[in-house]
Amino acid sequence: MASISGTFIILFFTISASVSATLSASVIDDLRSLKPPQDFNSTIMKNCLHNPSLRYCSTSSPMDLDEIFKSTIVASHLCNESKNPNCVESFPKVDLRSRPNIAPLYLSFNFFWKYCPISIVSIDLSNTSLKSNFPVDVLHCTQIQSLDMSHNELYGDVPIENFSALSNLSVLNLSYNHFSESRISDTLFFKKFNSSSFFHSGLIPDHKKFKIKAIVLLVGFPIFVILKVCCLGWLCFRRPDFLPKMFQRKNRFTPAMLKAATNGFSRNNLMGKSASVDIYRGTMRNGTDVRIEVYSSDCHPKVIEECKILVQLCHKNLVNLLGWCDNRSLRAVVTEWLEGENLERWLLGSNFTSWNYRLRILMGVVEGMCYLQEQWPGVGYDLRTSSIMLSNYNLEPKISRFKVGNQSSNSRRMYKFGVFLLEMMVNRRPQEEFERGEAGFIEYIRMHYPGNLEQLIDQKMELTQNTFDQAKQAICLGLMCTDVSSNRQPSLEQVFDIVSRTYQSSRVLASHHNHYHRRFQRGKGHRRVQSR
Structure with missing residues (x-):
């Protein structure tokens, strides 16, 4: 059975011996079935006397013997899973690279990372398909010299402030992830590492992408402005009824507005017809029912001039004239629609x-x-x-x-x-x-x-x-x-x-x-x- 620390493996020899027969069982089964031995408390006390730097010895809160015991069980399994040559004597690395099925399991044992063995100097969790925020519990192993979490799907912010305690860390690889962009150039800690540590991690701007964005912005923005102006121009001159009311020209209707109101001047909307005028019923975009009198092309322009005065009439016993359309292709007068007869x-x-x-x-x-x-x-x-x-x-x-x-x-x-x-x-x-x-x-x-x-x-x-x-x-x-x-x-x-x-x-x-x-x-x- 693995010990808590490779350096002080002899201190946990008693614990290792008590669970050595269960190496073939799964870590979940062991955590569920095994209980601390009777002399576990005295063993822990002796360990702390011999090596006060052990993590469970330096805690200010009362020792949780059950958690400490479970951490030894996880350490035994993880040491073997990481293919360390002799887990009884040494536990120098955590190596779960390219093992997506078990990596999330061991990351979930926060009590293990809380009492991380001080012998571990390398942690490799690369290419394990992790989909989460940065696993902060790993950083409890403050003595590590190498940390590789590349080729995953980690996202969110990197807890830069937690890295400050990792004074021995010299190799870091966070590349090929989806972290939020950070100003790592302003952080002294990250200056120890070259840009390859953060390649395609999202932490630093991608210069190629930046150039593409700049080109898109320089070319796309003028095009967007031109399209916007064209769209507004189309609305102003053809369909001003789509604009806010404050921007609409009062009493003015366009051929497109009247065509839309009458379903293209369909026969179903034709209410009357004479030599010089056709009368349609229409419904404007705001739901108002209107009477549209469409005059022939030789209609005297005085009709439109009269409308500019008649729209000002306002009395309950006068038909309300709403506006007019004065266009080369269409001359029309628009009044309110009355449900009734003469x-x-x-x-x-x-x-x-x-x-x-x-x-x-x-x-x-x-x-x-x-x-x-x-x-x-x-x-x-x-x-x-x-x-x-x-x-x-x-x-x-x-x-x-x-x-x-x-x-x-x-x-x-x-x-x-x-x-x-x-x-x-x-x-x-x-x-x-x-x-x-x-x-x-x-x-x-x-x-x-x-x-x-x-x-x-x-x-x-x-x-x-x-x-x-x-x-x-x-x-x-x-x-x-x-x-x-x-x-x-x-x-x-x-x-x-x-x-x-x-x-x-x-x-x-x-x-x-x-x-x-x-x-x-x-x-x-x-x-x-x-x-x-």
């Missing part, structure tokens, strides 16, 4: 369109007209039932057609409003149903007003006495607005006052009706309960 289709298609609904729509249209007159007097609008869009959600009306620089007089605007109001009340199409158009339409109404209003007013409204009187006043207001030959034509402010008062009184009547209806229903229920 007022003309609503009047024709609905089976029941009450007076209260029409009055609320009329109120919204008048509010939009007042906003334009007060805030944007230079912006005209096409006021007809086909140009008023209705929201599916609450029938909120929105004026959808505008004309910048319109110089129509207030009298002309009131006339158009009068025709619009009369069209809402009687639900007839002036241009389609009358030979003389609007003039014939107005003449037709004057013939029946006020004596034959029952035939004149749209039957879908089903008017009560109160609402009939209000509808009569509305027709009267419409006729006054269309009377341009006299001084009876009201101003927009007067129209707003009349419509708003009628609208408020209509809401009060509706509220009283609902209150009475609920009381009536509760009374019926109460009487039913009493009758039982």
Whole structure:
């Protein structure tokens, strides 16, 4: 059996003899089955008296006899595994090179390295496929002169401060590992060794790799910058919607953006078509549904100039214009998409369109007209039932057609409003149903007003006495607005006052009706309960 120290082998002769019969057993079996002999404690004391430099003698903590005994067992096996010529007399080296199956096992016996025999002067753990951080326990053998841990897969930092105690170390080989790069040139300890000790270890920079990195950096960085600039240029000019909002050009759309929003202007997205404009439904990258009006190539550039003014309009009763596209290949206007239909289709298609609904729509249209007159007097609008869009959600009306620089007089605007109001009340199409158009339409109404209003007013409204009187006043207001030959034509402010008062009184009547209806229903229920 091997001793703890080759120099002082005689001190452990008793221990060696006690376990010599078990050399053929594995180290794990021996550690599990063998126990310290009865005189082991006295033997340890004698060893320390003869040689106080032994590691277990110099420890400040109480001796762990079990650990010391186990270290002698591991020493016996490791001495044989390292092919030392005579383990009873000498244990000069630990040699486990090219033995990946057992090297990790012996490195795990930290108690052995803690009491490392002072006779060991060489440790060779090269080419053992170690995959771990640097095995610091090995450095407990401070007397060693040679340490080889090359050709492994060790990684992390090398504990340079622990090497300072290895004053006898003259041969060191850490090459072919994956350690973290370290400034070994600044460490006096490492100056004792040449660069071959750290070849391909990761501890020192590889000059060839450094040159390659420098070349890649010098060539690659300019290429990267050029590609980055090209990419940003592409985004700015073709798809600015991919840029942060602060870098996007407000109200400006590119052909690529509109093409992506409409799936390449597919037929499925085509909602309408005429000689000069195609209307598409699209979804922008941020999820906004839009209406895209694509104009023909001979479209007058004034359309785009008008858009630059119209995008500034902001009112709940005006269709919100989001922007435009002014490109050689594409000229388009982008507005919000409204889920609904225009007022003309609503009047024709609905089976029941009450007076209260029409009055609320009329109120919204008048509010939009007042906003334009007060805030944007230079912006005209096409006021007809086909140009008023209705929201599916609450029938909120929105004026959808505008004309910048319109110089129509207030009298002309009131006339158009009068025709619009009369069209809402009687639900007839002036241009389609009358030979003389609007003039014939107005003449037709004057013939029946006020004596034959029952035939004149749209039957879908089903008017009560109160609402009939209000509808009569509305027709009267419409006729006054269309009377341009006299001084009876009201101003927009007067129209707003009349419509708003009628609208408020209509809401009060509706509220009283609902209150009475609920009381009536509760009374019926109460009487039913009493009758039982």
